[in-house]
Amino acid sequence: MDTEALRWFEMVADGATVTEVAELEMRSQPGISRALDRLEAEVGAELFQRSGRLLTLTPAGAAFHRHVSAALHRLDDGIAAVQQLVSPETGTISVSFQTSLGTWLVPDLIGSFRAQHPGVQFDLRSKADEHVTAVGARSVVDLELSTLQVVAEGVVWRPLVREPIRLLLPQGHRLAGRRSAAIVDVADDAFVTLRHSSLLRTHLDRLCQQAGVKATVALIADDLPTLRGYVASGLGVAIIPARWDAGAIEPSSPRVHYLELTDPEAERIVGLSWNEGRRRLPAAELFREHVLRRARTGRLPRPVPIP
CATH class of the missing domain: 1.10.10.10 (Winged helix-like DNA-binding domain superfamily/Winged helix DNA-binding domain)
Structure with missing residues (x-):
């Protein structure tokens, strides 16, 4: 017709x-x-x-x-x-990302890429269940930014940067004057944490298991800003990803304190994943190379040190 x-x-x-x-x-x-x-x-x-x-x-x-x-x-x-x-200078790139990366890593990567390729658009999708990869066999997503180290047929995962996990305490907590602590030091405290669909919740369970303690969960938050608010109100302690530099939109409060966690696995690795069986258009391939190059040359944001 x-x-x-x-x-x-x-x-x-x-x-x-x-x-x-x-x-x-x-x-x-x-x-x-x-x-x-x-x-x-x-x-x-x-x-x-x-x-x-x-x-x-x-x-x-x-x-x-x-x-x-x-x-x-x-x-x-x-x-x-x-x-x-x-023309690889146009088109839309679909990127799935872990919500906690949306305040520092995602803006850095997209901002630096679009400075060179302003005609490219992005379809950004935050992950609802962080335990499931967004670049599986039937996915329409080009690339994924996550701390989930994917092991699946056809999926490639490359590490980008190590993300420290910190201890978050309310003002007036007995440990608030210290620079560092271990999970065992707050074993008797009530914890504020995210839902089971969050990898941060899984990380808390693993740290507690390795320390031989069990976390008492007082409240469950849907996101990190809410979690910080609960801790600032004195409703518990929490583990939380480090704050990052490069102008990240990372809210802070004088009513909370960040401490270094001395536990051996108090960090997680942020990586980039893609499916080798899915053909990516040139714009997506350019962005993939940009992300890997930025990580390889040490140009990603750095965590803010504990004062």
């Missing part, structure tokens, strides 16, 4: 008159009408019924419209994909 006729059909089906379509497309009104007549002949049913100057869809036209819209969207996606192949 003539794709122009399909686009004109969609415009009329969405409420435009034949005259408006002709003016917009710079075609003659009889030419648009003949194209729609030919389309009806090809489909084998009347698609429109006339109501004054307007054409409204028949039941057959309404059924046809749903499929035409989907087909044209797919066609436009295909054209966009070809344009990306021709």
Whole structure:
């Protein structure tokens, strides 16, 4: 079928008159009408019924419209994909990321990349369940930033930077004047933590297990700002990723204290993952190389030291 006729059909089906379509497309009104007549002949049913100057869809036209819209969207996606192949300086890169990386790593990587490639757009997706990779076999995501060290067929994981895990205490806590502590030092305290879908919660369980203690969970927060708020209000202690430099939007409060954790595994490795079986368009490949190069040359943000 003539794709122009399909686009004109969609415009009329969405409420435009034949005259408006002709003016917009710079075609003659009889030419648009003949194209729609030919389309009806090809489909084998009347698609429109006339109501004054307007054409409204028949039941057959309404059924046809749903499929035409989907087909044209797919066609436009295909054209966009070809344009990306021709020019890697355009297009959209889909990136999944762990929420806690959204205040420092994601802005640094995208900002530094777009300074060189301003025409590239990003589809950013925060992970709901941090234990599941976003670049599995059926995924449409190009790249993933996470502390999950993926072990799956076809998935490649590369380390980028080590992220220290700190102890977060409320003002007036008995350990607040110290620079460092171990998990065993707060074994009798109530903990504020994230949900089980968070890798930070898993990290707390592992640190406690290694120290031979069991954390008493008082409150569960949905995100890190809420967790900090609970601790600042004196509702418990918590483990939390380090604050980062490079102008990261990382809220702090005079009512909380960060301490170094001396436990052997009080850190996690942030990495980049992708699926080798999924063909990436040039823009996504450029970003992947940019991320790895930035990590290799030591240009990623650094954690803020404990004062």
